[in-house]
Amino acid sequence: MRMVVAYIRRVFKILRAEVLVLPSRVAVLVFIAAVLALPLVTQDYYILRIMILTSIFAILAASWDLLSGFTGQMNFGHALFFGVAAYVTALLNLRLGLPPYFSIPLGAMGAVLAGLIIGIPCLRLKGSYLALTTLAFPIILMGLVFAFPGITGGELGLSGLKKLTGSRVADYYVTNVLMLVLGGIMWKITDSNTGIILHAIREDEVAARAAGINTTRYKLLAFCLSGFFAGIAGGLYAHFMRLAGPSTLEVGLSFQVIIWSVFGGMVSIYGPIAGVFILNPFMEVLRIFLDNFPSLPEMRMFIFAALVLLTLRFMPEGLIPWLRDKVESECPRCKVRNVFFRRSCRICNAEMT
Amino acid sequence: MAQSFLEVKNLRKEFGGLTATNDVTFSMGRREIIGLIGPNGAGKTTLLRLISGILKPTSGSIKFKGKNITGAKTWNIVNMGIASTFQNMRPFRRLPIVANVMVPCLSPRAMKRGEWVKKVEAKAMDALEFAGISDMALEKASTLSQGDLKRLEVARAVATDPELLILDEPFGGLSPAETELMAKSVARLHKGGRFGRLHSEGPAMIIIEHKLQQLMKIVDRIIVLNFGTILADGPPDVVVKDPKVIEAYLGDGGTTCS
């Protein structure tokens, strides 16, 4: 009993010293709590469905940031990982009867493998060549899907996968907790020494090589990790929707990922996650709202585009970094972040200007 | 040179129709410190980039400690012990200075060499200390002055603990006082010893410079490059009196006077 009390005390002490001092950390804590508590507030079938898809897309967007945001290799075909994983997961489940906890990780590995076969020749490409090539691959794969309907189900896709779990609330917790854990892992990777090397590669690849870094290896590492996480998202999607269809490879999805990330704030992992959690539910609300006006079919995409463009016009770094700069400022001496209203730095006591 | 530490043979690099280095041949010993001079466009930087593997030669060969490194990958060459700086500084702009230097500290060579220093950050700080910019460790590289960027270049190169260090105009953009300081640190590094937790055996050096006066004080051999060919090679006092060298420099408008 005393140990439990001591433990709780310690947690509170850490909370007070490390979390409550910074708005951004409080925001993360609130976000985690809200995600975990949502089913206690509502178990509405439709709302949970939206939030499950949101968490799956959040994993996808964060994984894009890990590759494109951090190493600077713009991937315009991120749906490739998502789609391949969805199909492989579906095949493993339907043909071999593997349960989700095997079919999804294996599907993700399949996505990495496919990515490698296609991606290794691309490693030398840069800039717009890389962008165009990455854009093309999911489209080529979509052609393959239609060419072999016996295996892929053609236009209809593969349906009838086993459910992710037995209930919608359980589905919600599986996808959302995975989103939090994988998001945490990705953030930790980028916050480590490996993260510094990825930053360096984006800033100046030649200079990184001249510093003795095997940049090819690190780019490949980022590629594989990113593909794996995106693949997990694809597998979750297939099992949740009980369907793997050509829409998982669509160009639209690849662009959606980029829009979410750029809107939320690239090169941060949390930015893209926030971007999805804001934009995806917003789009659904908009859909419901606009359904009252059936004469305006194209308004939804228009409003969406206008919103994103306006945001970027006034917050070029994305929404979250912009907000963060509003509520936190950097100590001029030790560069630690502080709440904006502090007069002196919480670490080094230097005067904040 | 009895021992073949670095052997460059008939090294040639052509950019389209332009021959930047024209069959350059020289060798140097483990303890040497060489000044590489020549008028603008003589091919000095090109020669450096060929040795560091950033450029692949059209023909010719480079041997380092008996191994052929012609056309090898830049990172492999660095990890074998050849570090170099960029004349037109290439920092990782959006990273803090200390992170800039942590990158070379994370190279396999640096990790193996300074195993006793647990924290990569501490290693990076030692290199910054050596270059004299440790007080700016947390500033973003984009905020540095030209002179400090030069020092950052040197810090990054030193961080891999090289056996051969090639500096491209390390005094460029520095004030006379700063130049003096940089020259002193470079000479001190060449002798070897302890710099914080950084223990250096003292790398051999090739220094590309236009500021000849300061260069002459620290080097014991000078190679003069002109139009991609070696014009002269010998002790500083002999080379500066060479009529061919004087002519090349006067023809270029007298860059010697700096």
Ligand SMILES: Nc1ncnc2c1ncn2[C@@H]1O[C@H](COP(=O)(O)OP(=O)(O)OP(=O)(O)O)[C@@H](O)[C@H]1O
């Ligand atoms: N990447 C390149 N492509 C084409 N030409 C190049 C390239 N790099 C260098 N050159 C040319 O090769 C010649 C040698 O250039 P280099 O940079 O080696 O001269 P340098 O001796 O370092 O001159 P400086 O003292 O001005 O630094 C120059 O004529 C230059 O224009």
Ligand SMILES: [Mg+2]
């Ligand atoms: Mg040059």
